[in-house]
Structures are given as structure tokens and as C-alpha cells.
Amino acid sequence: MERHINTIGILTSGGDAPGMNAAIRAVTRSARYNNINVVGVMRGYQGLIDKEFVKFTSSSVSNTIQRGGTILKTARSKAFMTEEGRKQAYANMVEAGIDALIVIGGNGSLTGAQLFAREYDIPIIGLPGTIDNDLYGTDSTIGYDSALNTIVECVDKIRDTANSHDRIFFIEVMGRDAGFLAQNSAIASGAEAAIIPESETDVDQLADFIERGKRKSKNSAIVLVSEAQKDGVGGAFYYAERVKKEYPQFDARVTILGHLQRGGTPSAYDRILASRMGYAAIEALLEGQRNVMVGIKNDEIVYVPISRAVKMNKPINQELITVLNVLSI
Numbered sequence: 001m002e003r004h005i006n007t008i009g010i011l012t013s014g015g016d017a018p019g020m021n022a023a024i025r026a027v028t029r030s031a032r033y034n035n036i037n038v039v040g041v042m043r044g045y046q047g048l049i050d051k052e053f054v055k056f057t058s059s060s061v062s063n064t065i066q067r068g069g070t071i072l073k074t075a076r077s078k079a080f081m082t083e084e085g086r087k088q089a090y091a092n093m094v095e096a097g098i099d100a101l102i103v104i105g106g107n108g109s110l111t112g113a114q115l116f117a118r119e120y121d122i123p124i125i126g127l128p129g130t131i132d133n134d135l136y137g138t139d140s141t142i143g144y145d146s147a148l149n150t151i152v153e154c155v156d157k158i159r160d161t162a163n164s165h166d167r168i169f170f171i172e173v174m175g176r177d178a179g180f181l182a183q184n185s186a187i188a189s190g191a192e193a194a195i196i197p198e199s200e201t202d203v204d205q206l207a208d209f210i211e212r213g214k215r216k217s218k219n220s221a222i223v224l225v226s227e228a229q230k231d232g233v234g235g236a237f238y239y240a241e242r243v244k245k246e247y248p249q250f251d252a253r254v255t256i257l258g259h260l261q262r263g264g265t266p267s268a269y270d271r272i273l274a275s276r277m278g279y280a281a282i283e284a285l286l287e288g289q290r291n292v293m294v295g296i297k298n299d300e301i302v303y304v305p306i307s308r309a310v311k312m313n314k315p316i317n318q319e320l321i322t323v324l325n326v327l328s329i
């Protein structure tokens with residue numbers, strides 16, 4: 001039987017991402033348009049446990065679409081990982097009259113949502129909010145495009161000094177277990193190579209890149225390195241150290257871009273994506289859908305079971321790897 005949704009709770013969880021505010025705004029406004037009450041839950045799942053609830057109206061989200069970060073704040077709640085924590089969260093939801101949840105976050109946050117929905121039979125709709133772009137079933141996640149643009153802006157600057165000094169720069173970018181940011185920012189910035197966890201394990205990506213570079217007799221180079229490590233191996237410092245030992249003729253430097261990739265104003269693409277996804281989340285609830293993540297495929301909104309979105313490894317399009325290799329001659 002379909003449950004009538006009177007009040008929804010909305011929260012952001014895990015690492016923040018540019019465009020989360022645009023998503024909060026879209027969910028809030030679409031819900032109010034349909035006469036659904038909105039409760040803003042502060043600090044992710046931790047706010048459910050601590051009863052940090054704020055009544056949200058249309059004007060609560062005014063003047064937020066252009067702001068980075070999340071007005072709801074975010075956290076990685078350890079307490080919510082325990083049965084007791086989730087029990088408390090559910091009791092607080094019932095007390096506040098919250099019938100359904102909208103969760104905006106990445107892999108870990110949506111995994112938590114799936115568990116909570118199963119344990120307490122709560123309708124939950126997930127929105128993919130992460131710069132990592134590592135959720136299966138969606139071409140893009142909210143924040144990914146903005147982070148890419150930020151990285152490219154930084155790489156353009158580093159390129160100037162790399163050129164002047166004839167140096168190799170290893171620039172480390174985020175993407176906990178995924179290489180989307182590294183691969184695509186490498187293409188967008190005209191870098192010489194990207195080192196990503198999705199590449200074949202038996203290929204030595206460093207040796208491969210140096211070999212290609214020699215053939216091209218380039219003096220300076222930019223290599224985008226994903227922060228992801230395999231068996232404790234990886235990251236920009238690891239590769240720079242190897243260059244010092246194995247190819248001492250090169251002068252290597254490291255830049256770790258770090259959290260600046262997560263800040264800043266969201267791109268137009270992310271604002272539109274977040275707006276469409278937020279609207280679609282409320283549509284899904286009204287249609288009686290539950291425990292799905294809103295995704296985008298070929299510019300069409302799709303709904304993916306959360307269980308698939310978080311469990312399947314999203315593959316990197318091999319064509320991107322070829323494009324980078326060919327264009328960096």
C-alpha cells in the first residue's frame with residue numbers, strides 16, 4: 001500500500017560537494033509546491049540522532065543556489081553506524097513526524113541510507129552528491145563538474161611554472177577509490193598523463209608515461225595522480241620518489257590539491273543537475289518509489305536502486321584513456 005507522505009526530512013552527509021545547496025533548494029521547493037512539509041536535518045545522520053531539526057520553508061533556501069558547501073552542514077557520523085544510533089535516529093524521526101528521507105551524499109552515505117531503509121521500512125530517496133563521481137548508474141554526480149573545473153584552473157597555473165623550469169609535476173587529486181577526476185582533468189588541462197586506480201594492475205603507469213614522454217622529447221610534464229592507493233601504493237609522492245630514484249635525469253615536484261577541490265561556487269552544469277535531481281526526488285516519492293538513487297543517463301533522469309548504485313563499480317570509459325594518450329603526443 002502506498003504511504004501518504006506528509007513530511008520529509010532532508011540531509012547532506014559525507015564529504016560536501018558544490019551543488020548540494022542547489023539540490024537542497026530544489027527538494028525543498030518541489031516538496032512545498034506539492035504541500036509536503038520539509039524538515040532540514042543538520043549535520044547529516046548525526047543530526048537525526050541529536051534531533052537537530054529545522055523547519056524549512058521556500059524562503060529557507062533563498063539565495064543559496066550559487067553557494068558552495070552545504071547549508072545543512074555535513075558529517076561522517078560514527079554513531080549512525082551502530083544499531084543503537086540508527087534506533088535513536090528512527091525514534092526521533094517518528095517523534096518529529098518525518099515520513100520519508102532525502103539523503104544527499106556519496107557512496108558511504110547512500111550505503112547508510114540503504115541499511116536504515118531496510119531496518120525501519122522508511123522510504124528513502126538518494127541524490128548522488130560527491131565530487132568523486134563514483135556512483136554507479138549515473139553519468140555524473142552533483143559536484144563533480146565543479147571540482148573538475150577547479151582542478152583545471154589550478155593545473156593551468158602549475159603548467160606555467162612547470163614549463164619555465166622544465167619539471168615534471170605530479171598533481172594529486174581527490175577520488176578516494178576512483179580516477180574520474182584525475183582522468184578527465186588530465187584531458188581538460190592537456191596533461192601528459194593520468195595515473196588512476198582503474199587502469200590494468202599489470203601496467204606500470206609511471207614507466208609507461210616516461211617511455212611515451214621520451215619518444216616525444218618533452219621537457220616538462222603534468223601528471224594527474226588519483227589519491228587512490230592500491231595495497232598502500234600510489235599517490236603523487238610515491239611517483240615523485242620513484243622518479244628521483246629510477247629517472248634521476250628528471251626534476252620532479254608534487255602538488256596536492258586537497259580540499260580546495262571541494263569548495264567554491266558550483267558550475268552551471270552542477271546547479272542544473274542538482275535542480276533536476278532534487279525535483280525528480282520528490283516526483284519519485286509521490287510516485288511511491290523508495291530506496292532509489294536519482295541518476296542521469298544520456299541527459300535523462302533515471303532511478304537506480306540504491307543497492308546497485310553503491311555496490312557496482314562504475315567503470316571508466318576506455319575511450320577517455322585512449323583520448324588522453326593520443327592527444328598528449
Ligand code: F6P
Nearest residue numbers: 015106130131132174175176262
Ligand atoms: O568523497 C569525497 C572526498 O572528497 C574524497 O575524494 C576524499 O578521499 C574524501 O572525501 C576526504 O574526506 P575528508 O574531507 O573527510 O577528509
